[in-house]
Amino acid sequence: MEEHFSELFKESGIFANREVLSPHYIPQHLLFRDKQIADIEKAVTPSLRGERGRNLFIYGKTGAGKTSCMKWVMDRIREIPVIRAKITYVNCRIYNSRYRVLGKIASDHMPIYAKRGFGVTDIYEKMINWIEEDGKILIAVLDEIDMIRDLDDLIYTLARANSDMKSGGITMIGISNKVSFKDVLDPRSLSTLYENELVFPPYNSVELASILKDRAASGFKKGVIEDESLNLAAAIAAREGGDARFALKIISKAGELAEERGSKAIGTEEIQEASKFAEEDIAYEIINTLPDHQRLVLYAIAIMSTHGSRYKRLDQGDESFLLSGDIFSRYSSLAESLGKEPKSSRLYRKYIADLEMQGIITAYESGKGIRGHTRMIKLSYNPSRVKEVVEKGLFKEGEVEGYIKPS
Numbered sequence: 305m306e307e308h309f310s311e312l313f314k315e316s317g318i319f320a321n322r323e324v325l326s327p328h329y330i331p332q333h334l335l336f337r338d339k340q341i342a343d344i345e346k347a348v349t350p351s352l353r354g355e356r357g358r359n360l361f362i363y364g365k366t367g368a369g370k371t372s373c374m375k376w377v378m379d380r381i382r383e384i385p386v387i388r389a390k391i392t393y394v395n396c397r398i399y400n401s402r403y404r405v406l407g408k409i410a411s412d413h414m415p416i417y418a419k420r421g422f423g424v425t426d427i428y429e430k431m432i433n434w435i436e437e438d439g440k441i442l443i444a445v446l447d448e449i450d451m452i453r454d455l456d457d458l459i460y461t462l463a464r465a466n467s468d469m470k471s472g473g474i475t476m477i478g479i480s481n482k483v484s485f486k487d488v489l490d491p492r493s494l495s496t497l498y499e500n501e502l503v504f505p506p507y508n509s510v511e512l513a514s515i516l517k518d519r520a521a522s523g524f525k526k527g528v529i530e531d532e533s534l535n536l537a538a539a540i541a542a543r544e545g546g547d548a549r550f551a552l553k554i555i556s557k558a559g560e561l562a563e564e565r566g567s568k569a570i571g572t573e574e575i576q577e578a579s580k581f582a583e584e585d586i587a588y589e590i591i592n593t594l595p596d597h598q599r600l601v602l603y604a605i606a607i608m609s610t611h612g613s614r615y616k617r618l619d620q621g622d623e624s625f626l627l628s629g630d631i632f633s634r635y636s637s638l639a640e641s642l643g644k645e646p647k648s649s650r651l652y653r654k655y656i657a658d659l660e661m662q663g664i665i666t667a668y669e670s671g672k673g674i675r676g677h678t679r680m681i682k683l684s685y686n687p688s689r690v691k692e693v694v695e696k697g698l699f700k701e702g703e704v705e706g707y708i709k710p711s
């Protein structure tokens with residue numbers, strides 16, 4: 305036994321508490337976010353008093369601390385002994401439709417109606433009765449709200465509930481990291497959701513260094529990681545958009561590398577190396593959650609970027625781009641070769657817009673003269689790596705070689 309699982313029982317020389325370094329961990333103190341926390345608290349105070357407050361929209365880049373601050377405030381709210389407000393926290397990555405969000409509200413507060421077989425209208429009516437019975441306020445926190453497929457319908461439904469109810473109400477708090485999110489919303493939904501707006505700025509390298517230092521102090525054993533390494537990790541993450549999650553990933557991966565190597569400390573080489581892993585990790589996670597056809601579009605882009613038809617954009621120096629129309633033809637033939645019906649060009653354009661929103665590609669509108677008016681597209685990550693990731697996630701073994709040959 306000991307012989308076989310010796311690693312399992314060996315005490316780590318590097319980590320004191322791995323949990324603290326995980327992105328899901330919410331620290332007791334969220335640094336540099338006093339103002340944002342106070343703003344969220346101010347925004348929910350009317351609801352806590354039993355009045356219908358204004359809806360709130362929270363925006364900020366990934367890793368800016370939106371989810372952590374929201375959850376931190378929710379924990380404080382739960383400590384208040386007597387309040388009329390009820391909270392539902394919805395991770396819209398999982399509950400990604402109006403039906404699922406309503407279902408989540410039901411399962412949190414009216415579990416008997418969360419079973420299958422109840423339709424949207426049933427749940428809607430039960431929810432209204434439940435709110436009206438004692439005039440409570442439901443605070444619906446919709447995290448990653450941009451993931452909801454029929455968001456306009458959901459916002460309309462919740463707004464409609466507010467006007468239908470004789471007492472009580474619903475306050476919505478939407479959270480997103482997508483810049484172009486506003487553009488895809490119906491103007492009416494927009495004005496409903498944006499009654500209040502709160503922006504989380506990205507962290508700079510000094511702030512990231514303090515955040516890391518704080519976590520490292522309880523995550524690592526004493527003396528394992530030096531300030532120099534922490535500062536480097538902070539600088540790398542600041543350059544990548546001020547993402548605290550990315551910064552934490554770097555130091556915890558660097559810890560693993562040091563442990564594997566039997567080192568007693570995390571040096572700057574481990575940090576450098578870990579940052580490459582961390583970046584890959586993040587792209588990988590995003591790509592693996594994309595719908596199949598969108599992944600095929602991405603696959604076409606990756607293949608074409610490694611080999612295929614390139615277009616040199618004159619005013620962008622050495623950078624090369626793909627033409628949107630070329631990608632669409634390539635995607636269509638890929639889909640066909642896999643026995644799948646290609647999606648329409650309208651849907652294809654939506655896929656491209658989504659990929660752009662997720663930062664996986666950059667798209668430019670070509671100027672006049674370049675084949676009329678077309679979009680020019682560039683992959684944000686290493687094409688061969690993206691290709692590999694899609695292949696692993698999307699194809700059964702052997703399928704790739706059998707069907708798809710790069711031209």
Ligand SMILES: Nc1ncnc2c1ncn2[C@@H]1O[C@H](COP(=O)(O)OP(=O)(O)OP(=O)(O)O)[C@@H](O)[C@H]1O
Pocket residue numbers: 326327328329330331333334335336337364365366367368369370371372373480481515548549552
């Ligand atoms: N001010 C802070 N102090 C300490 N840790 C922080 C702070 N801000 C963020 N973190 C840590 O960074 C990680 C990412 O934060 P969080 O999940 O809140 O980001 P987010 O803005 O919700 O990002 P996304 O848009 O990707 O969901 C978490 O592990 C969190 O604990």
Ligand SMILES: [Mg+2]
Pocket residue numbers: 370371372447
């Ligand atoms: Mg979040």
